[in-house]
Amino acid sequence: MPNVPQAIQERSANLGKEDFRIFSQDNRLFIIGGSDVATLYGAYRYAELLGVRFYLHGDVIPDEPYTGSLTHFKEELNSPLFSTRGILPFHDFPEGPDWWNEDDYKAYFSQLTKLRMNFFGLHTYPEGGPHAEPSVWIGLKKDIQDSAKVAKSYPATFANTQRPGHWGYAPLTTSQFSSGASLLYDREVYGADILKGTEPFPTTPDSMCLLFERTGKLLSSAFDFGHQFGLKFCMGTETPLTIPQMVRSELKRQGINPESEDATRMLYEGIFNRITQTHSLDYYWLWTPESWTWGNPTNKVVQQTINDIKIANSVLADMNYPFELALSGWVLGPPQNRSGFDQIIPARSPISCISRMWGQDRIERGFYKIKTDRPKWAIPWLEEDPRMTIPQFWVGRMRADAAEALDYNCNGLIGIHWRTRSIAPNVRALTEASWSQKDWNPNFGKPYIETPVQTEDVRIQGKVNADDGRIIKGTKDSPVFNSLCYDMESYLVKVPNGVYTVTLQFCENVYNQQGKRVFGVNVEGEAVATHLDVFAKVGKDTAYEIKTKPIAVKDGVLNIDFNVEVENPFISGIIIKGKTEDVNQVKGEYFKRAINAGGIAYKDYEADLPEGTGMESSQPRDMEAFSFYKDYATGEFGKEIADSAAAIFVSVDGFYGNGGNDNVKIPRPANWVSNSGPGAVMPNQAPWDKEKQKYAFVDHFARLGSKVNGKGNIDRFNYWVNTFNYTKAMAKLGCTRGLLDQAMEKAENMTNAKQRKQFVQKEILPIRIQMSREWEEMMGYLLQTVYTPGELGTVANLEQLSRAGNHFLDKHDDMIQRYTGAALPKEAGLSTQYKGPTRIILLTERSLIEKDEKMILKTIILSSGKTSIPVLKYRQIGERDFRSAEMELIARNTYSLTMPSVSLNGLEYYVTVEEAGNSINYPASAPTINNVIMAF
The missing domain is CATH 2.60.120 (Jelly Rolls)
Incomplete structure (x- = not known):
C-alpha cells in the first residue's frame, strides 16, 4: 500500500526504547515500539482502546461487546514520565507476598507488563525484626553449594498460621477459623508452598537450608520469567547488616569478630556470590531501618550505616557489579541531611525511600535537593498496613504523589503494598500517572515552584x-x-x-x-x-x-x-x-x-x-479523581452507573482538606493495635445509631445494583457491595464491643454480688451473644470477597490477630462466668459452618505461560451444600466445542489438575460445578466470556 513503509519509518524515528505509537492509515492499524517490550506495551494499550482493563489481580473484559472500528483510532505517542515504574510488595504479613507461590509471582509479572510497569522489588526483614526471612541468605562464601543450596544457614520463615506471636497473631490451625473460613485452606498449617514441612520455623540444619534452597529456586524461575518482558528485579537487606545469631556463632568459632569490618565484608561476599549463583538480579538495595522514621539515629549509628554501605559497594565493585547497588528505607537519609547519602555511593546507584506516615506525608522533599543525575525512586504507599483488613482508596493521592515525584525530578515511581484486588484502583491510578498527567495535573509541564510555609x-x-x-x-x-x-x-x-x-x-x-x-x-x-x-x-x-x-x-x-x-x-x-x-x-x-x-x-x-518545614510543594494533597473512577466504574460495572458509582468512590477517596494527618474520608473501623499488629478490629464506644451514619455510602452504592447488566459486571459490582457491607459490619461489631466494655465497667463497679449477677445475665450476656452473631455476619461478607491470596491473608488476620490474639470477642468471658457462676451459653460460641452461596475461587489466574510449561490449576469450592466435582471446560482458541476434564480433590474443598497444553493461539477455559441441578461457573461471565491463557 502506498506510503505505508514511509509512514512507519517516519513514526519510528526517535522512539525511545519504551516509547510506542498507535496510528491508523489506509484502513490499517499500526503499533510501533522502540523495542520489543515497547511494542508489547502498545498491543496492551490497543486492548485498552477496545475496552479491556488490566490490574494486578487480573484482566477485566467488558460484558458489552465492542462495536467500534478495529483500525481507526486517534493517533497516540506514548512515552513514560518515569523510566522505572513498578511495585514493592512487602513481606511480613499473610496478605502480601508471604503467601505467594511461584505461579502468583509469574501471574503478577505478566500483569505488570500489561500495566506498562517494569520494576519489582522486595525488602527482606532481618533476624529480630521480627524474624529473618529466606529471600536473602546471609553467610560465608565457602558455604555456598551448587544451584540454590547452602551448607549452613539459620532459622527463617514467612507468615504461616502457626507462626507464634509475631505482629500479635496467635498461632491457630485453619480448622479453628470461624464461619466456614476453614474451607478456603487445604491444610491445617497454612502458608506458602515453599514452607511445607518447615512451619512454623525450620528447626534442624537441613530444614533451615532447605527453605533457603526452595526460596532461591522460586525466585530464579520467577525472575527469569519476568526478565523476558523487560522487568527489572531488586531485593536486599537492612543496613547496617544484621548478622543472624547462628552466623555470628560460626564467625566466632572461626576466630572472626562479628562486629569487625572484615566480617561484614565476608558476609556481603557470601550474599552477593550466592545471588549470582542462584538467580538473576538487577539491583541490590540496602534499607535504612524503620526506627529512623520516628527516632533520631545518633551520629555513631549514621556513621556505622555509611561504613556498611561503603563495604557493600566495595564488594560489588570487586565483583565488577553483577548487579547495581541501590539505597532505600523508611526515610531518604539521616535526619541531619536527608539527601546526604547522595555523596557516598556511585552516581549510577539509585536512591529511594517510602513516604513517611504510611504515605500520609508527601513525597520526600529531599529528592529535590539531590541535584546529581542519579536515579531517584519515589515510593508512595498504595495502601497502609495499619488498616490492612479494610478497603483503602487513594487514587487522588496516587496522582498527587506522582505529580510531586515528577516535580522533584524523580525518574522512578514504585508503589508499596500487600494486597492486590482490593487496591486495584490505586494500582492502576499510579501506573497511569507514571505515563501521563496532562489531563488532571494543572501544573504538568510547568516549572516546579516551591511555596514558603x-x-x-x-x-x-x-x-x-x-x-x-x-x-x-x-x-x-x-x-x-x-x-x-x-x-x-x-x-x-x-x-x-x-x-x-x-x-x-x-x-x-x-x-x-x-x-x-x-x-x-x-x-x-x-x-x-x-x-x-x-x-x-x-x-x-x-x-x-x-x-x-x-x-x-x-x-x-x-x-x-x-x-x-x-x-x-x-x-x-x-x-x-x-x-x-x-x-x-x-x-x-x-x-x-x-x-x-x-x-x-x-x-x-x-x-x-x-x-x-520551611518550604513545601504547591500541589494539593489529593488530585482530581472523578475522571479515573468514571473510567474504572465503566469497565467494572458498565456505563449505566458509571457517573453515580464514580461519585461514591470519590466520596471515600483520600483526605478531607489538604494536610493528611489521618483526616481520611472513608471511615476506618480497623487499625494497628499498639505492640500488636495491623488491621485489628477496634472497639468503639460511640453508639452505633450515630456511627452508622458514616456508612450511608454503603446503601447508596448497593442501590445502584438494579441498573447493572451483564454477568461479569454484576459479579464485579457485588465484590464491592460485599466489601462495603463487610466494612460496615466490622464497624457495627466494634460499637457492640464498646457497649460491652462500658457494661463490664459498670458491673465491675457494683458492690452487690446479687445485683451484679442479675445485671450481667440480663444486660451483658445478650451483648456478648450479639457480638458472636455480628462476627459471623462480618466474616460472611468477607468470604464473598475472597479472590486472591491476599484475601486468604485477611481472613487469617482477623481470626489470628483480632479474635485470638487480641481476644476481641472473649476478653471479658472469664469475668462474665465469674460473676454469673456459670459457663457461657453455647449461643456465645461461633459457628464453623459456611452459610453463604456456592462460590468457585481461583486464587491464581495465569494469563501467560511459557511454551511446554506444565501449569497446575487449583480451585476452591466454597459451599454450604453438596456440589459435584468441579470440571474444567476448555478449548484451544479457534475451536468451536469445549472439552471437559474433571479436577481431583487435594484436601478439604481444594481441587487441582494439570492444565492441557496451550497452543500458540492460546487456550480458553472456565470451571463449572453442579449444585441442585444448577450450574455455577467461574468466571461468572462464562461460557460467553472466559479466561484465556497464551503461550510463548
Missing part, C-alpha cells in the same frame, strides 16, 4: 498517630487522647499578646513499660516538665495533664518546645486559656484556644496544626 500556627516537624475508639481512662474526651503528635521539635501557636495558663495533655498509647520514652517540655522558654515519663506517671491509655502557671506572651506566638531524653516526645492536646493584654483604651478579654494534637477537630478543639 507559614512560620506561626505550625508545629515544627512531627508525625501523628491516631487509634480511633480506644478506651482512655481518666477523661470524657477520649478522641483527644486517642490521637497524638510525636517526634516534633515545637509548637508555635498564634495567640494575642496576653497572660495564659497552658494545659498540656498526654496519653501513652504505645509502650507498656516505663523508661521507653522520656522528654522535657518548655513553654515560652520556661521548663514545665523534665524527665517526663507519662507511663511512669499514670500507665498506658490513661489521660495525664500538666497545667502551667500563668505565662506571658509578648510576640503573638506561644512557643512550646520539646526536649528529647529517651526516644521521642509526644503530646495529645493543648489548651490555652487566659486574658489578652490591654491595648490602649481597649481592655483585655478572655481568650481560649484548644488544639487536638495529631487529630481532627473535636468539640472546641481545632484540628492539629500543619507541619512547618
Whole structure:
C-alpha cells in the first residue's frame, strides 16, 4: 500500500526504547515500539482502546461487546514520565507476598507488563525484626553449594498460621477459623508452598537450608520469567547488616569478630556470590531501618550505616557489579541531611525511600535537593498496613504523589503494598500517572515552584498517630487522647499578646513499660516538665495533664518546645486559656484556644496544626479523581452507573482538606493495635445509631445494583457491595464491643454480688451473644470477597490477630462466668459452618505461560451444600466445542489438575460445578466470556 513503509519509518524515528505509537492509515492499524517490550506495551494499550482493563489481580473484559472500528483510532505517542515504574510488595504479613507461590509471582509479572510497569522489588526483614526471612541468605562464601543450596544457614520463615506471636497473631490451625473460613485452606498449617514441612520455623540444619534452597529456586524461575518482558528485579537487606545469631556463632568459632569490618565484608561476599549463583538480579538495595522514621539515629549509628554501605559497594565493585547497588528505607537519609547519602555511593546507584506516615506525608522533599543525575525512586504507599483488613482508596493521592515525584525530578515511581484486588484502583491510578498527567495535573509541564510555609500556627516537624475508639481512662474526651503528635521539635501557636495558663495533655498509647520514652517540655522558654515519663506517671491509655502557671506572651506566638531524653516526645492536646493584654483604651478579654494534637477537630478543639518545614510543594494533597473512577466504574460495572458509582468512590477517596494527618474520608473501623499488629478490629464506644451514619455510602452504592447488566459486571459490582457491607459490619461489631466494655465497667463497679449477677445475665450476656452473631455476619461478607491470596491473608488476620490474639470477642468471658457462676451459653460460641452461596475461587489466574510449561490449576469450592466435582471446560482458541476434564480433590474443598497444553493461539477455559441441578461457573461471565491463557 502506498506510503505505508514511509509512514512507519517516519513514526519510528526517535522512539525511545519504551516509547510506542498507535496510528491508523489506509484502513490499517499500526503499533510501533522502540523495542520489543515497547511494542508489547502498545498491543496492551490497543486492548485498552477496545475496552479491556488490566490490574494486578487480573484482566477485566467488558460484558458489552465492542462495536467500534478495529483500525481507526486517534493517533497516540506514548512515552513514560518515569523510566522505572513498578511495585514493592512487602513481606511480613499473610496478605502480601508471604503467601505467594511461584505461579502468583509469574501471574503478577505478566500483569505488570500489561500495566506498562517494569520494576519489582522486595525488602527482606532481618533476624529480630521480627524474624529473618529466606529471600536473602546471609553467610560465608565457602558455604555456598551448587544451584540454590547452602551448607549452613539459620532459622527463617514467612507468615504461616502457626507462626507464634509475631505482629500479635496467635498461632491457630485453619480448622479453628470461624464461619466456614476453614474451607478456603487445604491444610491445617497454612502458608506458602515453599514452607511445607518447615512451619512454623525450620528447626534442624537441613530444614533451615532447605527453605533457603526452595526460596532461591522460586525466585530464579520467577525472575527469569519476568526478565523476558523487560522487568527489572531488586531485593536486599537492612543496613547496617544484621548478622543472624547462628552466623555470628560460626564467625566466632572461626576466630572472626562479628562486629569487625572484615566480617561484614565476608558476609556481603557470601550474599552477593550466592545471588549470582542462584538467580538473576538487577539491583541490590540496602534499607535504612524503620526506627529512623520516628527516632533520631545518633551520629555513631549514621556513621556505622555509611561504613556498611561503603563495604557493600566495595564488594560489588570487586565483583565488577553483577548487579547495581541501590539505597532505600523508611526515610531518604539521616535526619541531619536527608539527601546526604547522595555523596557516598556511585552516581549510577539509585536512591529511594517510602513516604513517611504510611504515605500520609508527601513525597520526600529531599529528592529535590539531590541535584546529581542519579536515579531517584519515589515510593508512595498504595495502601497502609495499619488498616490492612479494610478497603483503602487513594487514587487522588496516587496522582498527587506522582505529580510531586515528577516535580522533584524523580525518574522512578514504585508503589508499596500487600494486597492486590482490593487496591486495584490505586494500582492502576499510579501506573497511569507514571505515563501521563496532562489531563488532571494543572501544573504538568510547568516549572516546579516551591511555596514558603507559614512560620506561626505550625508545629515544627512531627508525625501523628491516631487509634480511633480506644478506651482512655481518666477523661470524657477520649478522641483527644486517642490521637497524638510525636517526634516534633515545637509548637508555635498564634495567640494575642496576653497572660495564659497552658494545659498540656498526654496519653501513652504505645509502650507498656516505663523508661521507653522520656522528654522535657518548655513553654515560652520556661521548663514545665523534665524527665517526663507519662507511663511512669499514670500507665498506658490513661489521660495525664500538666497545667502551667500563668505565662506571658509578648510576640503573638506561644512557643512550646520539646526536649528529647529517651526516644521521642509526644503530646495529645493543648489548651490555652487566659486574658489578652490591654491595648490602649481597649481592655483585655478572655481568650481560649484548644488544639487536638495529631487529630481532627473535636468539640472546641481545632484540628492539629500543619507541619512547618520551611518550604513545601504547591500541589494539593489529593488530585482530581472523578475522571479515573468514571473510567474504572465503566469497565467494572458498565456505563449505566458509571457517573453515580464514580461519585461514591470519590466520596471515600483520600483526605478531607489538604494536610493528611489521618483526616481520611472513608471511615476506618480497623487499625494497628499498639505492640500488636495491623488491621485489628477496634472497639468503639460511640453508639452505633450515630456511627452508622458514616456508612450511608454503603446503601447508596448497593442501590445502584438494579441498573447493572451483564454477568461479569454484576459479579464485579457485588465484590464491592460485599466489601462495603463487610466494612460496615466490622464497624457495627466494634460499637457492640464498646457497649460491652462500658457494661463490664459498670458491673465491675457494683458492690452487690446479687445485683451484679442479675445485671450481667440480663444486660451483658445478650451483648456478648450479639457480638458472636455480628462476627459471623462480618466474616460472611468477607468470604464473598475472597479472590486472591491476599484475601486468604485477611481472613487469617482477623481470626489470628483480632479474635485470638487480641481476644476481641472473649476478653471479658472469664469475668462474665465469674460473676454469673456459670459457663457461657453455647449461643456465645461461633459457628464453623459456611452459610453463604456456592462460590468457585481461583486464587491464581495465569494469563501467560511459557511454551511446554506444565501449569497446575487449583480451585476452591466454597459451599454450604453438596456440589459435584468441579470440571474444567476448555478449548484451544479457534475451536468451536469445549472439552471437559474433571479436577481431583487435594484436601478439604481444594481441587487441582494439570492444565492441557496451550497452543500458540492460546487456550480458553472456565470451571463449572453442579449444585441442585444448577450450574455455577467461574468466571461468572462464562461460557460467553472466559479466561484465556497464551503461550510463548
